[in-house]
Amino acid sequence: MLTDERGHQFLVHLTDQGTFQFDRGTLQHSMLIGCEDGSVHETDKGAKLVALRPRLVDYVLKMRRGPQIVYPKDAAAIVSRADIRPGSVVLEAGTGSGALTMSLIRAVGPSGRVVSVDRREDHAKHGRRTIERAFGAIPDNLELLVAEVEEVLEGVQPDRLVLDLAEPWHVARVAARHLRTGGVLCAYVPTVPQLQQLYAAFEETGAFFGAETFEILERSWNIKGRSVRPDHTMVGHTGFITVARRITASAE
Secondary structure, three states: OEEEOOOOEEOOOOOOOOEEEEOOEEEEHHHOOOOOOOEEEEOOOOOEEEEOOOOHHHHHHHOOOOOOOOOHHHHHHHHHHOOOOOOOEEEEEOOOOOHHHHHHHHHHOOOOEEEEEEOOHHHHHHHHHHHHHHHOOOOOOEEEEEOOHHHHHHHHOOOEEEEOOOOHHHHHHHHHHHOOOOOEEEEEEOOHHHHHHHHHHHHHHOOEEEEEEEOOOEOOEEEEOOEEEEOOOOEOOOOEEEEEEEOOOOOO
16 A cells, blocks of 8 residues: 555555556555565655555455445444454355455454355456455455355354345345354345335344344544544445344244
């Protein structure tokens, strides 16, 4: 991640013979490969660039987009409120651009497992590419599938089910039988009608307890000396997050 003196950021994939070029000059990739994290470099026109290894949030916000991503503010809440922790077995649908998948695989650690499913092969391929570029390779404990999530639920037997789908209520009915007792279902949807149908499925199955829904709004602040104020823009509604626990009174 290169940042210039104006605060503009550039995500760069380094290669031995590569060159970074922008309106304030060029910089050879060879000057960056192997350099200290946080080092400062000058272009051929004298512009200064700070070189830092990107955080996951930097990568997600700057990576090449395909399907709509789950924003970092929402991904953090999903990991926290769904209680995704080292050793968890997580089933995710759908993979999309892979943004949430990367947060999930970090959260479960080497002792956990993530199975990420997408029904569209083009989305699955794009997600695989973004994950490989971020991590260098697909982690051993991450399985990427092109399938309907309902088809793999029974085989995976997850303790955490994370759904970024248009119609999660269909999956909830199947999860009433195959999500582990005490496990968490977490659904991410953008509209109120979707929420209503999801809650109708919870009520129909009788298998979910303590359902709650919330959204995350993010506002940054501008701090310059004695001038302290919130920024004029914010990241508002991107989606509703719903979490619920699987209990024994299922529709079996």
